[in-house]
Amino acid sequence: MTAIEVPDLCLVVLIGVSGSGKTTFARRLFRDTEVLSSDAFRGMVADDPADQSATGDAFAALFDVAGRRLRRGLLTVVDATSVRAEDRRALVELAKEHDVFAVAIVLDVPVTELVRRVAGRSDVDEGVVRRQHTLLKQARNLRKEGFRFVHTLTGVDDIDAAALVRTRVFNDRTDDHGPFDIIGDIHGCCDELCDLLVDLGWSPRRDVDGTVRGMDDHPAGRRVAFVGDLVDRGPDTAGVLRLVMAMVEAGQAICVRGNHEEKLLRALRQRRGSGRSRDSVTLSNGLAESIEQLDREPVEFIDEVMVFLDSLVSHYVFDDGQLVVAHAGLAERYHGRTSGRVRSLAMYGETTGGTDRWGFPVRVDWARDYRGRARVVYGHTPVPAAGWVNNTLCLDTGCVFGGRLTALRYPEMDLIDVAARQTYWAPERPMGYGESDADARVRAAVRLDDVTGKRRILTRYGPSVLVTEDHSATALEVMSRFAIDPRWLRYLPPTMSPVGSADPALLEDPQAAFDFYTDRGVTEVVCEQKHMGSRAVLVVTRDDDAARRAFGVIGGSGALYTRTGRSFFDPSTTAATLKQARAASRTLFDQLDCDWLILDAELLPWNIKGEGLIRDEFASVSAAAVPELAQLSAELDRAAERDLDVDALRAGAAQQRNDIDAFTDAYRRHVQVGATIDDVRIAPFEILACGNSDQSMTLETRSHQWHLERVNQLATADPSLFVPTAHRVVNTTDEMSRAEGVDWWRDIVARGGEGMVVKPSGNLVRDNKGRIVAPGIKVRGPDYLSIIYGPGYQRDLERLRSRDLTHKRSLALREYQLGREALARYTDRDPLWRIHECVFGVLALESEPTDTRL
Structure with a gap:
């Protein structure tokens, strides 16, 4: 039996004369969907x-379908004769275009057998077979034609006995789930590498002279993944290589090849006389120093170094495709691919062809446009501090230049770093080049196709x-x-649906709200007084450094924006308000051990932002109706005098x-005449998310009582800015508790309040079928409803009570899912475009036609 090894992803070209059995062979060894037959396409x-x-x-x-399959990462087999060199050349180019191996399987059947097989066929005669057989015999070096693997099966028995063995390409470690400690560019800084490994929980093994020879196995079973550039510029390239090679040999580490390893290998080969002329390399950028340091080592060590460097691959794909490690990063279309282009891009990155003011190549900012789900961790270009950009992370923080050596703990996503003991190499370009606030804005920009067009957004909430x-x-x-700066915009709040009424005298009443949740298995609800204001989202940070780390904004302190993403106030007013909010939040920051908060709130008074609505929609009704009714009453009085x-x-x-008059009094109660910015108050009612440099979290599983207890502390800290939200808990299965809830609502509306919002006490809860229960429903009072439905609406109650709430409830739930998903993606450190996909989704749903009075 002949075992034919074929990579899981490649282009397989069957080469054989008509009648050699290619179709039968393909049907036996490959899936039907993998085989593209020229006969079938004809x-x-x-x-x-x-x-x-x-x-x-x-x-x-055939080429179109093959290209589409390869683009999707699917093994593809071409069943055609392919005995002509030009036909094979086109297929090899197709494989190169999609960065996969071309694999040739040659079916070499004796010409006498071929002639026998085609006898009687109308489409192929003996002359065709003999010409094809001659062409086949001329194809003596398929490797030179570009085929990475060539399998030749000679004779019928050899072909019939062949068995297929599918292998992984060398960069496929998708079954390796870690955990990993991924370490950035080291550049000969051996002491700092040892410091970092110790901080990561590794224990060094040393010789009697103190030289580190390796590491003990990590007590938590972790392994190290090195992103390359182990060598050059630093003081101890040999020490770094000795340690990394020992860890790789012991199965404790994996390493990809950096551009400096590539150049060092070429230089060593050049010195040995084993390199090709094109391998000639200039001893610059620290390479001369590495050669000098290695010259002090035994020749056997140099041999081991060359073997090690030669074994390094361009990139690895780990954890079911969720993690990619490549020295210079790698765009999604190249993940798991195998070609010279991929190898070069992974080591050197892609450049524009131009140079910057220091003479360095201008690199393509591939991370800005990256939209892949895999996290790409890389190095190569030093940055002042590691930070995620669109699911990509550069770990080269310039240790050799006096910066830091940084590691990412995966899958925990924690960043650990150590400071350089000194500056070993003067940077040729200022550290932090390209890290201005303007640069960050460009990198944070959302592409048009991220948010436009028809799309179906997947969420974890439904x-x-x-x-x-x-x-x-x-x-x-x-x-x-x-909208405000998109980097602050991590959430938009959902709309809210009202409730119906079991009381014929009311359009909305609390008992119906309690029944709504009882029917869905929720036995405890929290009733929150509904503030008559504008829905607001408050983002507040402990300091400007927290704003930079968490939101990527340099010189910012937070945001205060509307439910459509607009700023409430001008920049200077917003800054002053946020400064006050930051001071009031200190205790809350300490209690939650966080550096930033995103709060759901109401902004008061109503007319501070709703003056136009009040004037155009409500005051105009009163202004027109009062004189008209006065004139009508006068005319009717005169008519009565005439009997x-x-x-x-x-x-x-x-x-x-x-x-x-009742309508006018109702809306005036919610208007603070002459209100200025000094009268602004914020009524927070939920902490949506919080975090620090180590971790972030959403808080939808904490009870609403927990949230209210904490946010009401802000009103205690600064009553000039924050106001508390009154609330009470109701047991929906207890008649006395329900009655107390109704009485509380009646008291609110009797005092001119808008009403209340009823929410499941547990916050995000699911019914017995696993579906999210509506997160809140509003119960508005009669006076407020007169503002919404107009004067005298109660005379039309019978018709209004039949209003359809189904679409509004569906809309509210869909927007809630998207808002929570946006927050979850943010705390998961997803790229900004993934977060904005949900944020834009909420705003897009608001465009759905619905009764604005609901």
Whole structure:
């Protein structure tokens, strides 16, 4: 039996004369979907597999399908004769285009057997077979043609006995889940490497003279992944190599090749005389120092170094494809691919062809446009501090230049670093070049195709949410023209649905809200007084450094924005408000051990931002109705003096006037006349998320009582800015508790309040089918509803009570899912575009047609 090893991802080219059994061979060893047959494609385009006139169209279709399969990372087999060099050349180019290996499997059947097999066939005659066989014999060096692997099966028995063995490409370690300590560019800084490994929990093994020869196995079973550039510039390249090689040999570490390892290997080969002419390398950028240090070592050690460097691959894919380690980073389309292009990009990165003011190549900012799900960890270009950009992380923090040596603990995502003991090499370019606030804004920018078009957003909180193309366009208009700096925008709050009423005299009542949750298995709810204000999101940071680390904003302190992502106030007013909020939050920062908070809140008074609405929608009604009703009443009074029967009309006019007066009083109660910025108050009611440099978390599983106890501390700390949210807990299965809740609501609305919001006490809860229960429903009072539905709405209660709440509840739940998903993605350290996918989704859903009074 002949074992044919074929990588899981490659282009397999079957090469053989007509009648050699390629189709039978392919059917036996490969899946039907993997095999693209030229005969089958001729049949598709011409209804006749033997129609040679259709060959051009057939192969055009075959190449298109093959390219699409390879682009999706699927093994593809081409079943055609491929005995002509030009045909094979096109297939090798196809493999190169998609950065996969081309594998040739040659079926060499004796010509006499071939002639026997085609006897009687109408599409192939003996002359064709003999010409193809001659061409096959001329293909003597398929490796030189570009095939990475060549398997030749000679004779019928050899072909029939062949067995397929699928192998992984050398960079495929998807079954390796870690945990890893991924370490950035070392550049000969052996002491700092040992310091960092000790901080990571490793224990060094030393010789009697103190030289580190290796590490004991990590007590937690961790391994190290080195991103390359172990050598050059630093004081002890040999020491770094000795330690890394020992760890790799012991199975404690994995290493990818950096550009400095590539150049060192070429230089060593050049000195040995084993390198090719194109391997000539200039001893610059610290390479001369590495050679000098290695010259002090035994020749046997140099031999080991060369073998080690030669064994290093360009990149690895770990953890079911969720982690990629490459020295210079790698765009998603190259992950797990195998070609010279991929090798070069992984070691050197992609450049524009230009140079900067210091003479260095200008590199393509691939991380800015990265949209892959895999986390890419790399080095190569020093940065002042490691920070995630679109699911990518550069760990080269310039240790050899006097910076730090940094590691990422994976999957924990913790960053650990140690300071350089000294500056070993003067940087040729200032550290932090390209790290200005303007640069950060560019990198944080959302691409148009991230948020436009029809899309289905997957969330961990429920079914996927569909956003239509026209609603996406509306959201983009609002965001692009009016929204705050997108780096602050990690959440938009959902709309809220009202409740119905079991009381015929009310449009909304608390008992219906309690019944709603009882029916869904929620036995305890919290009732929060509804502030008559504007929904607000408050982002506050402990200091400017926390703003930089958590949100990527240099010189910022936080944000205060509306439910459509707009700033409430001008920059100077916002800055002053945030400074006050930061001071009031100190105790809360300490209690939660966090450096930043995102709070859901209401901004008061109503008219501080809603003055236009009040004037245009409410005051105008009163202004028009009062004189008209006064004139109508006067005319009816004169008619009565003439003994006309207008009593019913006079009573109706009086009732209308009473309704207008009640309507006017209702909205005026919520207007603070002459309010200025000094009268602004914030009423927070939930801590959506918080975090520090080590960890971040969302808090939807904490009870609403827990949230209110903490945010009400802000009102204690600074009552001039914050106000508390009154609340009470109701047991929905206890009649006395329910009655107390109703009485509390009646007291609120009797004093002119808007009403209350009823929420599951446990915050995010699910029913017995695992579905999220509505996170809150509002119960508004009669006076406030008169503002919404107009004067005299209570005379139309019978019709209004039949209003359909289904769509509003669905909308509220979908927006809630997206808002929570955005926060979860943020605390998971997902890239900004993934967070904004959900944020834009919330705003897009707001474009759905719905009754604005609900």
